[in-house]
Amino acid sequence: MNVVESFGLGVSYRGTWALQDCTLAVPEGHIVALVGSNGAGKTTLLHCAVGLVTPTVGEVTVLGGIGAGSPDALERVAFVAQEAPLYRHITVRAMLTVAVNWNQHFDRNLAEARLASLDIPLDRRIGRLSGGQQAQLSLALALARRPDLLVLDEPLARLDPLARHEVMAAVMSAVAEEGLSVIFSSHVVSELERVADYLILMSHGRVQMVGMIDDLLAKHVVLSGPTDEAERVAELFVVVESRHAGRQTQFVVRINAPTEFPNGWVAENISLDELVLAYLREPSASAMSGPLAVSANSAEVTL
Amino acid sequence: MTTTVASSSVASRDRSPSGQRVSWLRLMRVALIQHRAALITILVAFVVLVIALIIGRDAVSASYASYLAAGCTLAHPIDFAVCADTANKFADIPSFTPLVIALRLFPLIIGAFVGAPLVAREMESGTYRFAWTQGVGRTRLLLVTLAILALVVTPVAVALGFLLGGWYIHPYAVINIGVGSHWQSGLFMTTWWMMPVWTLLSLVLGTFIGAFVRRTVAAIATTMVIVGGVLLTVGMYLSRILDIGAVASSRLMLSYFPIGTIYTAASGGVGPSGSLLVRGWFVGPGGRVLGGRAVNRVRDHVIGLYQSKSGANDPNAAKNWLALHHYAYWFTYQPASHFWILQTAVGLVVLVVAALCVLGTTRNVQHSRA
Numbered sequence: 324m325n326v327v328e329s330f331g332l333g334v335s336y337r338g339t340w341a342l343q344d345c346t347l348a349v350p351e352g353h354i355v356a357l358v359g360s361n362g363a364g365k366t367t368l369l370h371c372a373v374g375l376v377t378p379t380v381g382e383v384t385v386l387g388g389i390g391a392g393s394p395d396a397l398e399r400v401a402f403v404a405q406e407a408p409l410y411r412h413i414t415v416r417a418m419l420t421v422a423v424n425w426n427q428h429f430d431r432n433l434a435e436a437r438l439a440s441l442d443i444p445l446d447r448r449i450g451r452l453s454g455g456q457q458a459q460l461s462l463a464l465a466l467a468r469r470p471d472l473l474v475l476d477e478p479l480a481r482l483d484p485l486a487r488h489e490v491m492a493a494v495m496s497a498v499a500e501e502g503l504s505v506i507f508s509s510h511v512v513s514e515l516e517r518v519a520d521y522l523i524l525m526s527h528g529r530v531q532m533v534g535m536i537d538d539l540l541a542k543h544v545v546l547s548g549p550t551d552e553a554e555r556v557a558e559l560f561v562v563v564e565s566r567h568a569g570r571q572t573q574f575v576v577r578i579n580a581p582t583e584f585p586n587g588w589v590a591e592n593i594s595l596d597e598l599v600l601a602y603l604r605e606p607s608a609s610a611m612s613g614p615l616a617v618s619a620n621s622a623e624v625t626l
Numbered sequence: 627m628t629t630t631v632a633s634s635s636v637a638s639r640d641r642s643p644s645g646q647r648v649s650w651l652r653l654m655r656v657a658l659i660q661h662r663a664a665l666i667t668i669l670v671a672f673v674v675l676v677i678a679l680i681i682g683r684d685a686v687s688a689s690y691a692s693y694l695a696a697g698c699t700l701a702h703p704i705d706f707a708v709c710a711d712t713a714n715k716f717a718d719i720p721s722f723t724p725l726v727i728a729l730r731l732f733p734l735i736i737g738a739f740v741g742a743p744l745v746a747r748e749m750e751s752g753t754y755r756f757a758w759t760q761g762v763g764r765t766r767l768l769l770v771t772l773a774i775l776a777l778v779v780t781p782v783a784v785a786l787g788f789l790l791g792g793w794y795i796h797p798y799a800v801i802n803i804g805v806g807s808h809w810q811s812g813l814f815m816t817t818w819w820m821m822p823v824w825t826l827l828s829l830v831l832g833t834f835i836g837a838f839v840r841r842t843v844a845a846i847a848t849t850m851v852i853v854g855g856v857l858l859t860v861g862m863y864l865s866r867i868l869d870i871g872a873v874a875s876s877r878l879m880l881s882y883f884p885i886g887t888i889y890t891a892a893s894g895g896v897g898p899s900g901s902l903l904v905r906g907w908f909v910g911p912g913g914r915v916l917g918g919r920a921v922n923r924v925r926d927h928v929i930g931l932y933q934s935k936s937g938a939n940d941p942n943a944a945k946n947w948l949a950l951h952h953y954a955y956w957f958t959y960q961p962a963s964h965f966w967i968l969q970t971a972v973g974l975v976v977l978v979v980a981a982l983c984v985l986g987t988t989r990n991v992q993h994s995r996a
Contacts (some may be wrong), residue, residue: 373759377993394647397761404755410660411751417659424652426761461756468761 326351326371326472326504331381334367341367341530342389345381349506349521352473354498356519356536357508360447365508366405369476373402386471398427401470405477407461411450415460418449422464435469439492446610455486456518462490466497475507480485490520516595524599526606536595540609543598546574548588556585564601575601648762653770658874663769663776664740672782675728676789682725683794690797698801712971724800726812729790730857732821733828736779736845737853741832744771745991746845749837768991772833772984776826783825787818795983808893808965809902811864815857823973823980828853830983837990865889865904868968872904872958878887883925883955892959900962911952 325348332345334604342364349355359365370376371383382390388596389396395553409418415438423429438445441459449457458478465473475494492527495518499507506523509515516524522539524532544561548556553572557565560576567573584590593601658665698709720958745768748754758764791808798806815824831853836845860867865887884890887904908916908924916924928944940946947952960968 358853370755375755375758388682394761394763397759397763400759402759406752406761408752408754408756410753410756413659420659421656422760424656425648425757425767428649428761534844 324351325349326353327383327385327506327552328388329368329371329381329383330484332368332371332383333380334364334371334376335379340528342371342378345391345530347523347530347533348487349504351386351504352502353504353521353535354367354494354519355504355506355521355523356512356515357506357523357525358510358515359508359525359531360510360513360603361583363508363510364528365525368525369474369508369526371423372456372475373400375402383542400474401465401468401472402474403458403461403465403478405480406498407457407478409449409457409461412448412534414446414448415443415452416445417570418460419445422467426468429471430467430469433461439464441489443576448536453486454481455483455489458482458486458490459493462493465520466493469501470501473503473504473505475509477508477510479509479511487514494518512596522595522599523604524580526603531606539598540593540595542579543575543577543593543601544590545585545593545597546590548572548585552585552587556588559585564605627771645844647766650770653762653766654774657771657774660988661740661744661775664775667739668736668775668779668782672704672786672923675732675786676727678725679786679789679794682722683797686797693797694803705933723812725790725794726816728814729786729816729821732783732786733824734850734853734857737828737832738827738849740775740779741829741841742839742845742849744775744833744836745987746836746842747838747839749994750842758991764991765988768833768988769984772830777830779825779829780822783822784818787816789820791817797913802948807902809868809891809960811861811889814864814969815861816866816968818970819973823976824857827976827980827983830980830987834983834987834990837987837994866962867972868902869904869958871964871968872960874956874958876909876954883928884957885921887924888957898961902960904958904960906955906957909954909956924948928955935976 327349328347332342333340334342341396343366345368357365357368367376371378372385372391374396376611377392385391389399391400410421414423416461419431419434423431435445437458441456442461443452443456443460449460452460458481462475462556465475473494478494479492482490483545491514494505494507497503507515507519516536520536522532522534522536523530534612546556546560548571550567550570550572553574555569557574558576560578562576564575565572575597593610595597642858691801693709694868745754748757757767760767791813795806795808795813799808807811808817814820828849832845834850835849839845839848851977868889881965884903884906885908886905888906890903892898892901892903908921910916910920910924928947931943931947
């Protein structure tokens with residue numbers, strides 16, 4: 324089952340496309356990192372998936388074909404929005420009451436236990452909680468809904484390193500115990516590398532790269548060698564990005580199978596950070612996984 | 627600080643059969659928590675207006691009691707010096723107009739301070755991203771919230787209408803029907819039926835505006851302008867609305883001959899008892915409506931007849947003179963029996979507009995892309 328599927332998805336705000344031609348399928352059971360620069364369309368894609376935004380064109384379904392935002396989808400998909408917007412004028416306890424009464428399957432005991440473990444007092448007004456506590460409260464409210472899919476929009480954006488660690492630990496713990504699928508967006512790749520096993524990279528409103536992170540890393544290398552041979556070598560591989568520094572040239576290349584590299588050229592494994600940056604610097608490059616490969620441009624390849 | 631997971635979290639995620647939704651009762655409980663400030667606003671406005679009505683009524687009670695004690699009635703209000711004196715004291719009591727205005731402003735207050743922020747505040751603070759992604763769904767959430775607020779404002783508005791029209795205004799209606807008549811614009815719009823109707827329209831119109839404006843303060847200001855404009859316009863053009871279905875008569879005579887819009891409650895034997903005089907005009911030979919100087923000439927002559935010795939003794943003198951010269955005075959009036967028919971008709975139109983506002987807000991919220 325795919326937890327999110329979209330076909331030809333596009334969202335236009337007053338004539339400007341925030342999301343365009345987005346076709347993807349995210350299989351269940353993964354922690355999916357949705358990465359991209361500011362304005363890449365990450366939030367719009369997530370808002371489509373949780374039903375907050377109605378697509379201008381195309382369609383999006385969740386959890387095996389349920390229409391995003393439909394009553395069934397709302398029961399099974401939990402969303403933590405950017406900056407964790409909650410009702411600041413009411414207490415944590417009142418917020419729990421709100422959530423209990425707005426959801427058919429809310430586990431209040433689970434939420435209270437999680438909040439107690441985080442030393443978040445139930446009788447405090449939400450507006451008086453720290454940013455980290457508010458993020459934790461949002462996450463606790465989402466997890467207590469016992470969702471099949473948890474969608475997090477930049478949950479770490481305004482948190483200090485300790486709070487980031489705690490939020491990610493809470494997510495990992497929930498995934499381990501509940502087996503739910505998670506999609507979370509961020510533009511800080513280093514935070515995602517430790518927890519995510521699936522990557523969606525977005526740029527300029529389009530999906531640029533999709534796949535299992537291990538697969539993507541295995542199929543890309545950093546190739547370094549003399550600049551005077553660069554042109555010849557570039558013709559042998561799919562070059563995602565090239566950089567020249569004097570007599571030395573460095574390519575990020577995509578390989579489909581174990582390959583022998585030219586003499587004098589050194590191939591090194593690529594880090595997720597480097598891979599993401601290489602694609603972000605080259606918006607025309609794309610890498611789409613399996614049957615969902617889309618012929619978008621000359622640098623596209625099916626992995 | 628460590629993160630632990632409660633043992634209940636390992637329980638399987640049981641789902642109720644598809645279609646089972648959060649009950650309305652549970653949603654109402656949340657609305658009571660979430661919109662406490664709005665509910666307090668309604669109750670404070672109610673208490674303030676009730677206190678003002680009690681104080682206002684208290685101020686006229688003494689005069690009213692002495693008026694009744696002197697044996698004054700509506701049929702002979704100013705025949706006796708004491709009646710005239712009491713009636714004059716009534717006219718000096720300043721609470722009537724401010725109170726009627728305050729009650730007419732009640733719907734505006736509800737629209738601006740309860741309706742307008744309802745969706746606008748969610749949009750402005752971003753909490754719609756929480757609220758609209760919960761299991762309840764945004765449409766049900768909006769409808770339940772509006773329903774509970776309507777359930778609160780409706781009895782409050784009905785009570786205010788009863789207090790004003792049935793209790794506070796009674797002495798005025800007895801002493802000076804021109805002021806205290808329920809046909810009078812301010813009172814027509816503040817009956818126990820019209821008060822809730824206009825309050826509901828104001829509530830949902832404010833919500834509708836808030837859903838478009840998406841900023842709380844701007845939504846409040848816009849609602850005040852638009853709802854205030856609607857209330858003012860309807861008040862100004864009420865005479866035209868009340869001309870619909872009015873009865874035309876040339877058989878009955880008025881002691882004076884107003885031309886154009888009259889919009890005065892019949893009193894002192896002028897016009898059918900309990901009716902509203904709406905519009906008057908003269909018709910000349912050949913059935914044409916007279917205008918300008920012709921009207922003045924005929925009217926001056928007829929009024930002169932009333933003032934002459936012979937005319938004063940003959941109640942039909944004016945009518946006979948008009949008939950002799952092929953003139954007729956026509957006027958329209960709403961009989962007393964039409965009052966509640968018109969109230970119902972106007973109220974239903976307002977409720978239809980309110981329903982359209984709810985529909986528009988629902989569509990806006992469903993397709994919002996904030």
